[in-house]
Amino acid sequence: MTKEAELTKEYLENILESMEGGILTIDKNRRITSFNHSAEEITGFKREEVLNKDCRSILKSDNCERACPLEEVMETGKPIFNYEIAITTKTGDKVPVNITTSPLRSSDNKIIGAVENFRDLTKHKGLWGKLREERNKAQQYLNIAGVIIVAINKEGIITLINKRGCDVLGYTEDELIGKDWYNLCVPQKYREERKRDFEDLMAGYYKNVEDYENTILTKSGKEPIIAWHNTLIRDDDGHIIGTLSSGADITKRKQTEEELIRSEKMSSLGQLAASVVHEVNNPLAGIMIYVKLFLKKFDSGTLQSEGTDEQLLKMQKELERTTRIIRNLLDFARQSEPTMAPVEINRAVEAALLLVGNQISLENINLDKKLNPELPLVLADFDKIQQVLINIMLNATQAMPDGGTLTIATYVAEGVQIGDETKNTVRIDIRDTGVGIPKENLGKLFTPFFTTKEKGKGVGLGLSVVHGIIEKHDGKIDVTSKPDEGTTFSIYLEVWDEKEAENTHRRR
Ligand SMILES: Nc1ncnc2c1ncn2[C@@H]1O[C@H](COP(=O)(O)OP(=O)(O)O)[C@@H](O)[C@H]1O
Ligand SMILES: [Mg+2]
Structure with a gap:
């Protein structure tokens, strides 16, 4: 070579x-x-x-x-x-x-x-085998998950759903994949609105709402409440192409929460009833005496018109007042559907006072009302806020067995830190000059069944229900207290911003 x-x-x-x-x-x-x-x-x-x-x-x-x-x-x-x-x-x-x-x-x-x-x-x-294995594993994880996992593409079509999702909805996977989520799984009454919101979300018109609750529609027509966690799916270029959501069925939890709130309400109703009966009884007894007197005079033909009309008007006024008190008690006792709407906080305070007011005067307590007339609206459940105020007011009156002063004040409070957000709020202070709360108890107030009251007087659920309601409103509650001087509860609720509301309260 x-x-x-x-x-x-x-x-x-x-x-x-x-x-x-x-x-x-x-x-x-x-x-x-x-x-x-x-x-x-x-x-x-x-x-x-x-x-x-x-x-x-x-x-x-x-x-x-x-x-x-x-x-x-x-x-x-x-x-x-x-x-x-x-x-x-x-x-x-x-x-x-x-x-x-x-x-x-x-x-x-x-x-x-x-x-x-x-x-x-x-x-x-080997690679294909591994991929297949991984996919099966992923499928298994999806199926083991105790939550619903569902992916929806830009057109609202279901592209993935796990076993739990199928179970809750009552369909097989085949019956769901490729179908329109909104037509199949959303109750008719919310369908159009949620479809529109979804389209807006896909078009990038507003920020992704990560956590929210809503009802879905099952094959058998049930409407369970689901707490969703939502993630936007994007393609390599960052364009939104769908959503991946995990959801837990919280229907049961909701029911128990509602039941707890209701039973707590019953217990404060019991406490209110005594004073309301007292409040209503006195004028009624007075009116009874007048009616008997009139009848007597009428029988003997000595009823004179002079002075009678004045007395009748007085009776009418008293009757109106008692009717109002009773109507309020009945309103409060009524089971109401949870509804969020713009609320004037001062009105909720007045509604609570109308019921607790009798107790306050009976217990020799002065009422000091300082309501700011210029409050903005807050988005709230009126009945629930009334219940919160009644619970705290009743605690306050019970903390002043020898009388004292109950101050209710409302303020505009801007730039308040709630969670990791800064919010513009309405603040409600409920202050008493009662026994106060020892330092070591301050941390326990909101835990269920914490009570320092004797049996029959309290079960320790009032403040835990209060806390639950305020939390649901994304608000905040603070307590400051000095033994023998008194206690102040401050509630903060975010101001309702109509424009902002459009964005954050959109639901799927
Ligand atoms: N204004 C207050 N002054 C003093 N202590 C209070 C006040 N509000 C609440 N507490 C304390 O918090 C406890 C829990 O209150 P709550 O949850 O309403 O349950 P309950 O009233 O049934 O005891 C009360 O037992 C009491 O010790
Ligand atoms: Mg209580």
Whole structure:
């Protein structure tokens, strides 16, 4: 070999070595003439072991017996691209490979052998297997999850739902995938509104609402309440292409919460009833006396018109007052649907005072009302806020067994830190000059069943219900107290901003 030829050979061998696929060449007699490093790795044979050996004695494959591609290529002179066979390695394992076989020609274009270029498919097969495994695992996780997981694309079509989702909705996966979420799973009365909100969300018109609650519609027509956590799905360019949501069925929890609030309400009603009865009884007894007197005079024909009309008017006034008190008590006792609406806080304070007021005067307590007439509205459940105020006012009166002063004040409070947000709020202070709360109890006030009152006087649920209601309103409640001086409860509720409300109260 000339020096030049030797260099070329070395150069070619280097190339062969550096190639990622296995490369094997044979001569016309099917003797192996080259075998690169990758070929060693795939087959397990060393080059020294195979060089000059008949390829059939080394790399047996199913094809060796039937039509040998190497022979075919050498006969026809045409390459065979990308076929798959299993070759047997040195250790006897079968390895699937993808092979391209091409003829080798001499400089005068005669076929002198063939070259096989093969890739180990187990690496890829393994990858596919792994992917499949991962997908199954992910599916399993999705299905084990105790929450509903549902993905909806930009058009509102369900693209993924887990087993829990199917269970809650009462459909099979097949009945859900590819269907319109809004038409199938949203109660009719909310459908249009939520569809519109979703379209706005997809169009990027407003910020994603991460956590919210709403009702869904099941196959059997039930409407469970779901607490959702929502994530926007975006494509590589950042465009919104759908949502992925997890949701927990909180219907039961909601019911228990409502029941607790209701039973607490009953207990404060019990406390209010005594004073209300007292308040109503006195004027009624007075009116009774007048009525009897009138009847007597009427019978004996001595009823004079002079003074009578004045007395009748007085009676009418008293009757109106008692009716109002009773109506208020009944209103308060009534079970109301939770409804959020813009509320004038001063009106809620007056409504609470109308019921607690009797108790206050009975207990020798002065009422000091400082209501700011210029308060902005807050978004709230009127009945629930009334209940909060009554609970705190009743506690205050109970803290002043020997009388004192109850101050109710309302303020505008801007820039108040609630959670990790700064909000403009309306603040309601309820201050008493009562026994106060020892420091060690301050942290326990809002825990259920914490009470310092004797049996029958309190069960310790009032403030925990108060706390629950204020939390639901995304508000805040603070307490400051000094033993023997008194206690102040401050409630903060966010000011209702009509424009802002449009954005944050949109629901799916
Ligand atoms: N204004 C107050 N002054 C003194 N202590 C109070 C006041 N409000 C609440 N507390 C304390 O908090 C406890 C819990 O109140 P609450 O949850 O309403 O339950 P209850 O009134 O049934 O005891 C009361 O037992 C009392 O010790
Ligand atoms: Mg109480």
